[in-house]
Amino acid sequence: MADDEKMQVDGDDGIDEISPMTLGHYYQRLFPHALYYKWLNYNGKLATTEFTHREFSFTIKDGIYLRYQSFKDSDELQRELQRLSPSKIDIGAIFTAPPKHAKSLQPGVFKPVSKELVFDIDMTDYDEIRTCCQGGAICAKCWRFMTVAMHVLDRALREDFGFTQIMWAYSGRRGVHCWVCDERARKLDDAGRKAVAGYLSLVRGGAEQGKKVNLTQRSAHHPHIVRSLEIVEEYFEDVLL
């Protein structure tokens, strides 16, 4: 893709228009069923509760959203994917019971147990500083902001938090997802996730906050900031000048 070629990655409503037939072919021929299962099952070939108690949500034709999908093994997941051909799959948390049976359980029995720590970086977060594109459009130029972000985040997650099972994936539209799958990350509760996010945040404030990056004498010397600055400096000239 040439530098000035812009890519409009979604319609105004964010719903991708792909024909059901194409989706059907995709799930028959291209979707990596075995790898997908292996990734989500964590241990071994036989399905563990980490797989069977996992909630999936599918967006199928006409934008219908199906929650509380769960599967007893790899075959069942594959069959359903090929039958429903969803345009979007959301991977939810691992619960105390198969989500398919959630409604038949006593209230309070069905609860989330663990969930990977996922970061979602969207190109629109950079709308205030990118000059080539806005909104749903992305190009090779502004995508470099994403590269820098990924390096900063990856180093912090590995060096500071000690996480090792990290997967980066293109989100399909205009950003990336970072999946931290270490058990320690999966067990983090709300407060833990909020703390990790707080540690990694530097830009604070909504549209009405003028100066969004506030570094005191002390915080400017925090090792994470120092290291991130070094990473940014590597790319600064190239990306911005």
Next chain:
Amino acid sequence: MFNQRVVKREGHQGDQAVVPEVVRRSRYPCRLTMYGDAPDVEVSIEEFETFALDRLQVLRAIEDAQLRAKGEDDMRKRISEALEKHMPSHTNRSKLLPRQLVGERRKDHVSHFILRLAFSRTEELRGWFLRYECALLKHRFQNADLAEKQELLSSAQLRLAHLSPADRDAKLGSASGFYAAQEQLFEVDFERVLDLVGRSQVVLRAGRAFVPQSEVAALLIHEFRHSLTQALAVCAKALPQMGEDERLLPLLQNLSNQTARSEYQSTGAAGAVTAESVPGLSDSFPLCMQHLHSQLARDRHLRHGGRMQLGLFLKGIGLGLQDALVFWRRAFSAMTDDQFQKGYAYNIRHNYGMEGKRADYTPYSCHRVIMSNPPGPGDHHGCPFRHFSAERLRAALHKDSLPDAEVREVADLAQAGHYQVACTRHLELRLHHRRQQTQQQPDADIRLSAVTSPNQYFDLCLGCTKPTHASATDTTTAAAILSGAPKSTTAIY
């Protein structure tokens, strides 16, 4: 019951370190506690009630102090005064009789557990109790002497590993410079100091946090919060079994009803407000909702945080589900029907309890707006007194044509961190000016108790604008103002 006069003990002049043997062997050798064990003492019904009410007064004073205190010293002073008044506790070195000391500590211990029971009933009450018990322990720890701190730390069994200077260099390298050279560091799993991690107050290496001596209180409070949270859950389950004791249940109920901070019961009956009437009412909206409303009109869109904050607020003032769907559909004028139906209609119905788990979501309180879900780029939700920059806030305040001095007064309050007090003051001033314009009681100052939710602000504003009789839904504050108070300021709490 106890002889409250302080009695001098003979023969111990100048000897600071001696703990009376009696106290040391008693149930309560230490002043500070983490309330790990339930009391196994007998308590009379009168004590049961008095102890609990006194402690409740302390917790409410802390809540009040957090809203109003001007700086840390003022905060400390307010809490100390409340403790002195309702639940004094002296150190082992004081001149009190041993049985007075033990009596104070017994009251502290027992009252905590009574309130634990009383406040375990709902998630909201549990949250309230947790917040202020943690604040109380933090205050007491920070103001304790060294010996007491050591005692509490060792009894808390925090399992802290000191870091030797050699280890410090090996593990941190140049990052060691983040801390003062002579500061003692402890190495713990980062999950134990989440608050410090979130604010980047500690260095992290491979999942371990390096906590300086000065922040050990944070560790302590975190542990306390964790164990108290679990304990409250246990209490909640045990409550139904108490049904047999007819003396205690009514007392417990009464105690938890004393906190007026429960979710504000909005006076807006569903259907009272139509989609068309919303713009007209926006004059009585608090600043946060006015801002969201005007941004919605300008952008013809709002992001999720803004939709929730404004949407639930409108529900609270009486916008019914059907009108809400019309209101938002019209507001999102740039999108197609299909886009609206697929992307937004479901969420609106969800907010009214018509979908999914059918939870009827309540409008946000100020506490929630201020503390949870800070706005990011492109967001317009949150509390303007907190989340606007100083200039931006002043600009917004000027829109009401308030004189400079008053704008500055409100802005200063916001700068000092008293967001709700600033908002309340803003309301008071607006109402005052409205009064002057309509010639009602132009000289009476208006004083309101601090606003705790946007819906309450709306009701107050609307109630005070009604010129003649008070409607059935007026709060006591509005009614008192309208009843014709004389020239002096009318303080209402």
